[in-house]
Amino acid sequence: MKRQAKNQIKAKISAPGAPDSDVIIEGDCLAELAKLPDACADLVFADPPYNLQLGGGLTRPDQSVVDGVDDDWDKFADFAEYDRFTRTWLTECRRILKPDGAIWVIGSYHNVFRLGVALQDLGYWILNDVVWRKTNPMPNFKGTRFTNAHETLIWAARSKETKYTFHYDALKLFNDDLQMRSDWTLPLCTGAERLKDAQGRKTHPTQKPEALLHRVVLGTTKPGDLIVDPFFGAGTTGAAAKRLGRHYIGIERDPTYAAAARARLKKVTPAAAEDLMVTRSKKEEPRVPFGQIIEAGFIRPGDMLISPNGKKARVRADGSLAIGDFTGSIHRVGAHVSNAPACNGWTFWTHLDSKGRETSIDIFRKQVRKTMSAPAAKA
Numbered sequence: 001m002k003r004q005a006k007n008q009i010k011a012k013i014s015a016p017g018a019p020d021s022d023v024i025i026e027g028d029c030l031a032e033l034a035k036l037p038d039a040c041a042d043l044v045f046a047d048p049p050y051n052l053q054l055g056g057g058l059t060r061p062d063q064s065v066v067d068g069v070d071d072d073w074d075k076f077a078d079f080a081e082y083d084r085f086t087r088t089w090l091t092e093c094r095r096i097l098k099p100d101g102a103i104w105v106i107g108s109y110h111n112v113f114r115l116g117v118a119l120q121d122l123g124y125w126i127l128n129d130v131v132w133r134k135t136n137p138m139p140n141f142k143g144t145r146f147t148n149a150h151e152t153l154i155w156a157a158r159s160k161e162t163k164y165t166f167h168y169d170a171l172k173l174f175n176d177d178l179q180m181r182s183d184w185t186l187p188l189c190t191g192a193e194r195l196k197d198a199q200g201r202k203t204h205p206t207q208k209p210e211a212l213l214h215r216v217v218l219g220t221t222k223p224g225d226l227i228v229d230p231f232f233g234a235g236t237t238g239a240a241a242k243r244l245g246r247h248y249i250g251i252e253r254d255p256t257y258a259a260a261a262r263a264r265l266k267k268v269t270p271a272a273a274e275d276l277m278v279t280r281s282k283k284e285e286p287r288v289p290f291g292q293i294i295e296a297g298f299i300r301p302g303d304m305l306i307s308p309n310g311k312k313a314r315v316r317a318d319g320s321l322a323i324g325d326f327t328g329s330i331h332r333v334g335a336h337v338s339n340a341p342a343c344n345g346w347t348f349w350t351h352l353d354s355k356g357r358e359t360s361i362d363i364f365r366k367q368v369r370k371t372m373s374a375p376a377a378k379a
């Protein structure tokens with residue numbers, strides 16, 4: 001298992017035509033994305049400028065100045081300029097995504113609706129919007145509006161046809177056996193995780209918590225995948241990617257932020273390859289037709305299967321079942337004997353061997369699946 005996991009990751013990095021990964025490119029993302037090959041990325045995570053349009057400095061009741069986002073990278077002349085910029089980088093991201101790739105974008109009420117329209121107009125297929133509920137949001141100091149206590153993430157597939165990655169069962173386990181919901185309650189990035197300069201000031205005004213990215217990376221990419229972040233900032237996407245055995249390309253135009261991200265990433269230790277395997281969803285498991293169980297010799301033609309209500313069906317060489325004159329697949333015959341519109345034959349039928357021992361046929365399916373995912377024998 002250990003060697004298999006490592007090899008899978010290695011194979012991805014060295015694929016022909018793959019760009020250099022685990023790099024931070026200093027430059028404008030519009031120019032730098034254009035240099036990346038088509039269909040090279042498994043996921044894009046983008047935390048673009050918010051276009052906050054702050055009018056004048058914001059102060060607290062004690063007149064101290066709020067450390068908001070008033071940097072040049074967040075300034076656009078008007079909505080039209082912001083939309084042009086947004087559509088250009090989103091178009092490039094779609095080009096560099098593999099057909100089965102997906103994108104996450106994060107924004108606040110200032111920009112997230114514009115991002116959503118652009119995504120849909122450009123052919124992406126929205127899968128969810130996730131609300132990141134902040135446990136420690138900045139108060140609304142003037143008391144003129146509700147406390148702005150969340151940001152919205154949009155998760156979209158490259159197209160409607162995309163077979164995107166989603167580790168449903170792993171996320172359910174992560175969430176103590178409860179289906180993961182689209183509202184995530186997490187604190188802002190504070191404490192030791194927050195990068196600071198020599199004077200103790202925040203290195204980056206909008207550094208995201210790594211926990212947010214952990215969930216995104218764990219749930220929607222596989223080990224060895226390539227994640228591109230066109231607005232890398234302090235490198236949070238890279239940190240989560242590296243820790244979880246994924247690859248990253250970060251683009252950041254501010255040299256101070258890029259340097260801080262580089263230093264941060266050097267200190268991140270990836271988890272061991274064998275610890276990165278997540279619980280697979282049933283849908284991801286290889287399909288095994290019932291005929292293969294017969295082919296593999298677990299069940300022989302002429303053997304009997306028994307239903308929960310005691311009905312016996314005879315197994316035929318082609319993988320069909322016969323009960324009286326009625327024949328069909330394990331599912332069809334299962335539905336027939338239970339008088340139901342549909343039936344999952346795998347969990348319905350039990351095999352009776354010559355000594356009268358009963359085994360659920362799903363056990364045989366599991367054994368066949370094991371042989372399908374075992375590492376290839378050495379020549």
Ligand SMILES: C[S@@+](CC[C@H](N)C(=O)[O-])C[C@H]1O[C@@H](n2cnc3c(N)ncnc32)[C@H](O)[C@@H]1O
Pocket residue numbers: 027028029030047048049050073204206207208209230231232233234235236237251252253254257
């Ligand atoms: C909202 S911040 C991203 C923060 C990041 N997610 C983190 O956790 O640190 C946006 C970043 O995009 C960068 N940026 C803005 N416009 C850019 C552009 N055209 N090309 C590359 N980087 C850009 C800014 O310098 C800023 O660091």
